[in-house]
Amino acid sequence: xxxxxxxxxxxxxxxxxxxxxxxxxxxxxxxxxxxxxxxxxxxxxxxxxxxxxxxxxxxxxxxxxxxxxxxxxxxxxxxxxxxxxxxxxxxxxxxxxxxxxxxxxxxxxxxxxxxxxxxxxxxxxxxxxxxxxxxxxxxxxxxxxxxxxxxxxxxxxxxxxxxxxxxxxxxxxxxxxxxxxxxxxxxxxxxxxxxxxxxxxxxxxxxxxxxxxxxxxxxxxxxxxxxxxxxxxxxxxxxxxxxxxxxxxxxxxxxxxxxxxxxxxxxxxxxxxxxxxxxxxxxxxxxxxxxxxxxxxxxxxxxxxxxxxxxxxxxxxxxxxxxxxxxxxxxxxxxxxxxxxxxxxxxxxxxxxxxxxxxxxxxxxxxxxxxxxxxxxxxxxxxxxxxxxxxxxxxxxxxxxxxxxxxxxxxxxxxxxxxxxxxxxxxxxxxxxxxxxxxxxxxxxxx
Ligand code: SAM
Ligand code: SF4
Numbered sequence: 001x002x003x004x005x006x007x008x009x010x011x012x013x014x015x016x017x018x019x020x021x022x023x024x025x026x027x028x029x030x031x032x033x034x035x036x037x038x039x040x041x042x043x044x045x046x047x048x049x050x051x052x053x054x055x056x057x058x059x060x061x062x063x064x065x066x067x068x069x070x071x072x073x074x075x076x077x078x079x080x081x082x083x084x085x086x087x088x089x090x091x092x093x094x095x096x097x098x099x100x101x102x103x104x105x106x107x108x109x110x111x112x113x114x115x116x117x118x119x120x121x122x123x124x125x126x127x128x129x130x131x132x133x134x135x136x137x138x139x140x141x142x143x144x145x146x147x148x149x150x151x152x153x154x155x156x157x158x159x160x161x162x163x164x165x166x167x168x169x170x171x172x173x174x175x176x177x178x179x180x181x182x183x184x185x186x187x188x189x190x191x192x193x194x195x196x197x198x199x200x201x202x203x204x205x206x207x208x209x210x211x212x213x214x215x216x217x218x219x220x221x222x223x224x225x226x227x228x229x230x231x232x233x234x235x236x237x238x239x240x241x242x243x244x245x246x247x248x249x250x251x252x253x254x255x256x257x258x259x260x261x262x263x264x265x266x267x268x269x270x271x272x273x274x275x276x277x278x279x280x281x282x283x284x285x286x287x288x289x290x291x292x293x294x295x296x297x298x299x300x301x302x303x304x305x306x307x308x309x310x311x312x313x314x315x316x317x318x319x320x321x322x323x324x325x326x327x328x329x330x331x332x333x334x335x336x337x338x339x340x341x342x343x344x345x346x347x348x349x350x351x352x353x354x355x356x357x358x359x360x361x362x363x364x365x366x367x368x369x370x371x372x373x374x375x376x377x378x379x380x381x382x383x384x385x386x387x388x389x390x391x392x393x394x395x396x397x398x399x400x401x402x403x404x405x406x407x408x409x410x411x412x413x414x415x416x417x418x419x420x421x422x423x424x425x426x427x428x429x430x431x432x433x434x435x436x437x438x439x440x441x442x443x444x445x446x447x
Contacts, residue, residue: 142426265320305355
């Protein structure tokens with residue numbers, strides 16, 4: 001979501017005549033897009049602001065803006081920081097060009113956030129128009145684009161700040177989404193990723209018809225030029241689940257990957273998290289997914305050290321990870337977020353050291369599973385959408401044969417590393433896998 005917002009803001013500024021730079025030294029204005037999901041992300045923003053404070057001492061005209069969830073959460077408090085000129089919430093990004101221009105003209109200190117964040121927004125197309133106008137291909141990864149199909153979240157998991165900073169859940173009109181994808185396909189985009197906090201809960205009713213995610217997947221599949229379609233993040237719920245699985249099984253363009261966070265393997269903790277399912281109901285969804293879509297890769301999210309998590313609760317999470325056989329897992333230490341139910345009602349009583357140990361232990365369990373699953377790709381030839389040069393500069397130099405190290409992903413979201421011409425970025429390639437590690441497949445380009 002944040003990457004998409006950054007891209008939208010960047011292309012809106014560019015279209016307005018600004019030039020983008022990655023260097024603070026060259027910049028007249030610095031915008032920091034922020035995340036509030038964990039405290040650590042917010043601390044990093046404060047440390048960036050500390051750095052910018054020094055730069056501003058010698059260049060007082062430098063404009064500093066904080067945009068995104070932290071802007072929405074802290075509002076005025078952020079604006080009180082002398083370094084900050086613009087505070088702009090996620091719902092106000094269509095105003096960003098005006099805000100930056102005004103600040104550069106010397107009209108300092110503007111706060112633009114949603115006053116009543118949980119109020120369902122009136123029918124207003126400003127955000128939609130902004131996304132459609134500036135929703136372009138990912139500049140870092142050629143041939144790929146992200147499309148938001150839903151905004152906000154109504155789920156209120158007890159630990160989570162998202163409903164308070166991204167507002168009420170709203171599904172965008174299917175017509176607008178499909179038009180946006182057609183435009184992207186016309187610009188050479190091959191893979192689209194549909195985004196929503198609970199993307200599988202997408203629901204849009206017009207007249208007699210209610211559209212769900214499976215309908216979007218089917219309509220997007222009909223678009224010429226689009227070859228792969230992904231969607232993240234899914235919520236473990238039965239609603240529309242079979243329809244979506246059927247779309248995955250029958251539509252060849254829909255990637256064989258499901259990100260379905262469980263968060264915990266203990267029913268007691270799941271209840272305290274307000275997740276609305278039990279561990280066995282969750283595992284049943286995984287069984288259904290595997291039965292419907294052969295070879296599907298599943299990824300999970302877990303929070304360790306949630307208030308009240310005992311040794312036994314954590315063991316239940318370890319057991320779930322073993323049963324689930326995820327391709328990979330994102331594991332986080334519980335971070336209390338102000339304003340959430342967990343923070344207000346439950347004591348953050350798992351010591352930091354225990355959270356750290358549980359995080360490492362769970363990662364180790366998952367790594368072993370990931371290694372085993374990766375190994376199944378050995379000697380196989382996989383189709384990869386090439387993203388570009390590997391991030392390791394010593395490996396991505398063009399050698400004598402002009403074959404630097406490239407990175408791509410399979411339909412099941414496996415990362416594949418191989419040597420090949422740089423011009424393959426944004427194209428599909430066939431790669432024979434020669435070696436594997438937990439998270440990466442290494443191979444050779446097939447001819
Ligand atoms: N909507 C998605 C979902 O329900 O899975 C993702 C939301 S959140 C941005 C991404 C992940 O961050 C969550 O799946 C959860 O594991 C983690 N997370 C959210 N709030 C957290 C908190 N207070 N402390 C630690 N991790 C948190
Ligand atoms: Fe947060 Fe839960 Fe909504 Fe995901 S579903 S964004 S974890 S409240």
